[in-house]
Amino acid sequence: MKISIIIPSFNATDKIGRCFASLRAINMAREDYEVLFVDDCSSDGTHELTQKACLTEPNWRALRLENNSGSPSRPRNFGIDAAKGKYLYFLDCDDELLPDALTQLLDLARSTNACIIRSELLSDNGSDRKRMNQIPDWENCSTLDKKREVIINRTSTVTNSFVKREVLLQHGIRWPEHLRMGEDTIFLAEVLSHSQCIEYLRAPTFVYYKLPSLTPSSTQRYGRRELYDHLQVWTRVQQIMLPLGIDYLKGRLPVGLRVALESLIFRNRGDVDEACFHKFHEFVSSNWSVIGQFSYAKRFSELLQTVNIGDYSRFCKLCRPRLLIAGHDLKFICDAVPALEEHFDIRFDEWKGHELHAENQSKALLDWAEYIWCEWLLKNAEWYALNKKPHQKLVVRMHRMELSRKYGECMNMNNVDAVLAVSPLFFEKLLERYPNIPRHKARMIPNYVRVDEYRTDWHPSRLHTLGVIGILPSRKGFRRALEILRELRTKDQRFKLEVFGRNPEELPWIARDAEEMAYFQNCEKFIQQNELSEAIHFNGHVDIKQALAERRVGYILSVSDSDFGIPGFESFHLAVADAFASRGVAFVRPWPGSEYLWEKKYIIENEQKIVENILSISRKESEFQSMAEEGRSAIKLNFSLERFKMSVVDLYREFL
Structure with a gap:
């Protein structure tokens, strides 16, 4: 067996397909190489998907760890132990190996007896591919130390190395399992420091995909653990390379530190505490003679200087987009x-x-x-x-x-x-x-909805108190609410209606509209003709979070017109959420889109059915309480401020 390709995976069902396809396109005899998939206890069926793929590929194996490790390092080490090949090639499960890569790498390794070969790559962002990790003056790297310096300081330390397995076994080189970020840099530095023949292939061997996936990777978030990892990586690689005459801090840290600063601003998980910040401050201040010379944009320089002087409070403020x-x-x-x-x-x-x-x-x-x-x-x-x-x-x-x-x-x-x-x-x-x-x-x-800010006081009167939040314009259906009240009062005179929001005369554009004003004048006539004046209270513009419980409202009516045209009328109708947040119940006359927002049990086909539902639960306090609590829980789950906030945060992160 000449080559073992080692591929770690975790919850990758949405992104491993292109890797499968690229492996099937390899231009090399199957008996010369093997593919080892090492799953880190995925929960989305990745291992099962890989097992199925291996059924048709005799040189593929699907392995799995007993317990989740939390990083790709342990699966890679597991693969090293299980590998049969003389050479190892490490590939990530969301990347793509190019068809001729193994042949080119093996030919170069055989002709030079290389311990490690690094190569170019293609970076794919979804719209174009960029050739990266190019070393145009490789021929001028006449010494081992010069080759080490060029590779570690001038190229990205992505995982894809072609390594002689004997080098790893002889020197006990392993992927650092305690790290989730930067482990590839330490591994590469260790291999370079123990390799007596280092080569470079002037051709891309794989495609590195920078596309967002349905499964967020660890590199899409940055916080305490990632910063601790980076601090360890920078320190350890300097320890490895400095005895070889290579100053990693001067050569490559400018790039790595800038990436960390950028991540702290745009990918921050928000969990960098004072202890972690202090470690960051110690590293920066102790190496300030070097770091202070780095040339960054004003935004990053300001953040870096804040770290250097140890101002944690200002650091937290600056770490926000x-x-x-x-x-x-x-x-x-x-x-x-x-x-x-x-x-x-x-x-x-x-x-x-x-x-x-x-x-x-x-x-x-x-x-x-x-x-x-x-x-x-x-x-x-x-x-x-x-x-x-x-x-x-x-x-x-x-x-x-x-x-x-x-x-x-x-x-x-x-x-x-x-x-x-x-x-x-x-x-x-x-x-x-x-x-x-x-x-x-x-x-x-x-x-x-700020659910926790609503008053939720219980009073038996809530079983017989209706509410409407906003009656303007006429398409809100105030007349329907009045008709519902009238029908309820024919059965039980305890029913009353609380109206919240402005009156027609208070909005100039409605006051100037003869048709709108005629509608509300007819509503007033309806109130008088049906002797409802004593049963209706107009509250005006109030703090609805307090007023619903204060006025003992049990039912909110959403009875707007069914307007299927553009723009339509109700896009969300917050009044329904207000009802449940105050531990009340809402009934919705079907308006377009209501079925996508609210449970079917609260959407009632017509006014008469709404009357029947209210009459029924008004006689059963336990049923009312159960519906109210169920609705409130749904509002907390689906429409909380926390969910809105994180949706906005995640949306902007999506574009990075």
């Missing part, structure tokens, strides 16, 4: 800002209208920003899509009314990373209304 929130009427997103500030440094470009803003101020804020959030798909989105810089990430959130405007038609989608909708139906309406928005750039992040 700069998020600019722009648009007119920012009330919806501003409520989430305290939570978002845990992860972002936030500034605002508040427009005076849909098209009115101080352009010089917008430009200055744009120069500061790294991420941009346009609240509303209006002129603000059009302006930022025109003016943003290539390194900045732009997200636009659409609510509902923007579908009746034309701004989205003029937006430069090449400069927009994502457009958000707040519900499944409006996700589809967004794409229907604006065909210039590619489906892969559309996302859905629902609205959120």
Whole structure:
């Protein structure tokens, strides 16, 4: 057996397919090489998938560790022990081996008696492939130490090395199992330091994929463990290479440290505590004579200097991406800002209208920003899509009314990373209304509810108290709520209605609309004719989180018109979530999209059925309490502020 290819895997069902395909395309006799898949106790069926693939490939083997190790190092070491080949080639399960790679590597190893061969690679980001790890002056590397220096300092230390197995066994070289990040650098340094013949193949042997996958890898998050790993790697590699006359800190640390600083800003898990920071500070300050000479962009230099002086509080503030929130009427997103500030440094470009803003101020804020959030798909989105810089990430959130405007038609989608909708139906309406928005750039992040801020006091009167939150405009269906109240009171005079929100006269655009005003005048006549005045209380604009329990509301009615056109009417209807958050119950007359948001039991086909449901549970307090608690739990699970916050964080991380 000439070559053993060792491939660790963990939960890789969505990304191992291209690796399989590349291995089947190898141009070498099967009896000359073997493929060892070593699974780290995957839970998604990766091992079973690999076992099935091995059934048709006689030189493939599917191995598995007894316990999950948490890093690819132990599977690689397991593969070293199980390998039969004279040479070992390490490949990651989401990468692709090129067809002629093994033949080229083996020919070079045989002709030179190489202990290790490094090669070029192709980096694939989904749109193009870039040739990397090129060493144009390799022929000038006349000594072993020069070869070691060039490889360790001028190329990336990706796992893919062609190594003589005897070197590993003779010197006890293993992959460092305590590390999850940077283990490839230490392994390469150890091999280079013990190799008497080091060669370089001036040709790519594999494709390194930088595409995001459904299964996040450890490199997509950065925090305490990763920083500790890097500190150990930098220290250990310096210890290995310095006796050979190679200063790793001067040669390669500028790149590694910049990557760490960038990761601390844009991939930060948020768990770097003071103890970890102190270790980072010790490393930087003790090597400041070297590190202080590194040339970085102002953003990274500021963070590095903060580490050097040991200012943990400022470090935490600087380790946040700069998020600019722009648009007119920012009330919806501003409520989430305290939570978002845990992860972002936030500034605002508040427009005076849909098209009115101080352009010089917008430009200055744009120069500061790294991420941009346009609240509303209006002129603000059009302006930022025109003016943003290539390194900045732009997200636009659409609510509902923007579908009746034309701004989205003029937006430069090449400069927009994502457009958000707040519900499944409006996700589809967004794409229907604006065909210039590619489906892969559309996302859905629902609205959120601060469930724990709602009063949930219980009072028996809640069994007989209805509520409507917002009656404007007429399409909210206030008349239907009145009809439901009338029918209920024919059965039980204890039923009453609490109305929250502004009256028609308080909104100028409704007060000027004769048709709208006629509707609400008819509602008033209905109240008088049916003697409902004493059963209805108008609360005006209030803090709904407190008012629902204070006014003892048990049922919230969502009885809006069923508008299937564009823009449609209800995109989410927060009132339903308000009901459950206050430990009440909501009943929804079917409006388009409600079935994607709320459980079927709460969506009632017509007003008469709503009446029947309310009458039924009003007589059974235990049933009411059960429905209310079930609904509240669902709101916490699906529409919490924490979930909204992390959805925003993950969305921007997706674009890195």
